Amino acid sequence: MKEYAASPVVKTLSLKAPPSRAFAHFTDNIATWWPLATHSLSQEKARGVVFEAKRGGRIYEIDAAGRERDWGRVRDCEPPHRLVFSWVLENLAEATEIEVAFDDDGKGGTDFTLTHRGWLETKSGADKRSMYDGGWNGILSAYERTVR
Numbered sequence: 001m002k003e004y005a006a007s008p009v010v011k012t013l014s015l016k017a018p019p020s021r022a023f024a025h026f027t028d029n030i031a032t033w034w035p036l037a038t039h040s041l042s043q044e045k046a047r048g049v050v051f052e053a054k055r056g057g058r059i060y061e062i063d064a065a066g067r068e069r070d071w072g073r074v075r076d077c078e079p080p081h082r083l084v085f086s087w088v089l090e091n092l093a094e095a096t097e098i099e100v101a102f103d104d105d106g107k108g109g110t111d112f113t114l115t116h117r118g119w120l121e122t123k124s125g126a127d128k129r130s131m132y133d134g135g136w137n138g139i140l141s142a143y144e145r146t147v148r
Contacts, residue, residue: 007129008116009114009115009116009117009132010113010114011113011114011137012111013140013143013144014105014112015109015112015147016148017109017110017147018108019080019081019104021147021148022080022110023079023080023081023083023102024079024080025148026051026102027051027053027083028053029146030049030050031049032146033143033145033146033147034142035142036061039135039138039139040061041069041071042063042069045065046061046062047062049062050062052074053083054074054077055075056073057073058073059074070089072087072098073086080102081102083099084097084098084099084100085098087116094123094124095122096116096117097117098115098116101113101115114140116132
């Protein structure tokens with residue numbers, strides 16, 4: 001169980017958009033595809049999400065009162081090929097890390113890989129890993145449907 005709890009969650013997609021468009025849609029257009037009502041800190045009171053695609057940039061949601069709620073910080077940003085960011089959701093003690101790769105598939109599309117890791121560095125790592133393993137499916141499905 002401990003080995004499984006430590007293993008990264010890895011999700012892959014084959015996108016019909018080139019890496020530059022896939023990267024920009026993931027970052028610049030996150031508010032259009034992220035399911036805020038079900039996957040945010042504010043739930044139905046969430047009004048937007050911002051992804052500052054630069055090293056040190058913030059990832060945060062904005063609630064109905066205009067309050068900014070931190071999701072994470074960009075650690076590395078190599079447009080249009082790679083992103084690495086912390087995933088904190090306002091709880092630094094439970095921070096994990098996400099890496100997203102946007103690789104040219106040689107046919108005008110993108111081989112997309114999301115790797116979510118760092119489970120053993122948190123108190124509730126095994127439980128969270130299981131939750132995210134399923135949760136990323138719906139989120140990335142929404143992303144894949146809207147990237148063009």
